[in-house]
Amino acid sequence: MHDLLNEQEETLEDIKMDGIHLIQKKKGFRYGMDAIILSQFAHVTDKTRAIDLGTGTGIISLLVAKRGARNVTALEQNPVMADLAARNVRLNKMEDVMNVVCGDVCEVRDDFAAESVDLVVSNPPYRVVDTGKIAALDDVARARHEITASLADFVRAAHYLVKYRGRFAMIHLPERMVEILGLLHDMNLEPKRLRMVYPNRKLPPSMFMVEAVKGARPGLKVMPPLILMEEDGTYSEEILSYHNMTKEEETP
Numbered sequence: 001m002h003d004l005l006n007e008q009e010e011t012l013e014d015i016k017m018d019g020i021h022l023i024q025k026k027k028g029f030r031y032g033m034d035a036i037i038l039s040q041f042a043h044v045t046d047k048t049r050a051i052d053l054g055t056g057t058g059i060i061s062l063l064v065a066k067r068g069a070r071n072v073t074a075l076e077q078n079p080v081m082a083d084l085a086a087r088n089v090r091l092n093k094m095e096d097v098m099n100v101v102c103g104d105v106c107e108v109r110d111d112f113a114a115e116s117v118d119l120v121v122s123n124p125p126y127r128v129v130d131t132g133k134i135a136a137l138d139d140v141a142r143a144r145h146e147i148t149a150s151l152a153d154f155v156r157a158a159h160y161l162v163k164y165r166g167r168f169a170m171i172h173l174p175e176r177m178v179e180i181l182g183l184l185h186d187m188n189l190e191p192k193r194l195r196m197v198y199p200n201r202k203l204p205p206s207m208f209m210v211e212a213v214k215g216a217r218p219g220l221k222v223m224p225p226l227i228l229m230e231e232d233g234t235y236s237e238e239i240l241s242y243h244n245m246t247k248e249e250e251t252p
Contacts, residue, residue: 058085
């Protein structure tokens with residue numbers, strides 16, 4: 001354990017899902033609820049070969065692997081975060097089904113064969129460089145803003161990697177929905193499932209998830225909304241179910 005964790009700069013956390021523990025930086029990029037819900041939204045079977053574009057800490061890859069995927073590759077451009085993700089794979093003893101590749105989303109053709117996976121998942125940066133406040137910490141800036149790769153780069157990479165009738169699942173901001181659905185359609189990744197994500201029942205949606213299928217015919221299914229929190233500040237029943245918890249077991 002101690003050879004994997006830098007106790008001065010990092011924390012070790014039990015995410016209370018599938019027995020996964022996660023090393024994270026005390027200062028820097030840390031996973032959020034978007035990673036959790038995307039990992040549960042993605043279609044995974046015991047035959048799934050998957051690639052996670054921009055894996056960060058590796059949490060989405062770990063959760064997809066825990067759901068039964070046959071093989072998961074976690075791609076990360078930042079060498080520091082790629083090292084962190086690789087340590088999280090070893091920490092959770094997932095080396096037999098997971099590997100981390102330090103590489104660029106814009107250069108997937110150099111590292112992977114075309115149409116080599118059944119599923120691509122991604123929680124890409126949400127904002128273009130000229131919008132919002134750019135974080136001072138480099139790994140946070142890369143995670144939030146399209147500094148090293150644009151939204152179109154992620155879609156192009158997914159199109160190259162996923163096989164015919166394979167799936168691409170991603171999460172993003174509602175304000176960019178029209179742009180995203182258009183990009184997917186134009187790249188022959190037809191949007192087939194869409195789910196809006198609400199902080200609670202009174203606020204507008206803060207995120208949405210979409211699954212596109214390569215080569216599919218048009219026809220989008222809008223799923224029931226995902227509510228994250230109840231009005232009393234506790235997690236919704238669905239979010240608790242991801243953690244195999246009840247309301248009584250939830251820690252305030």
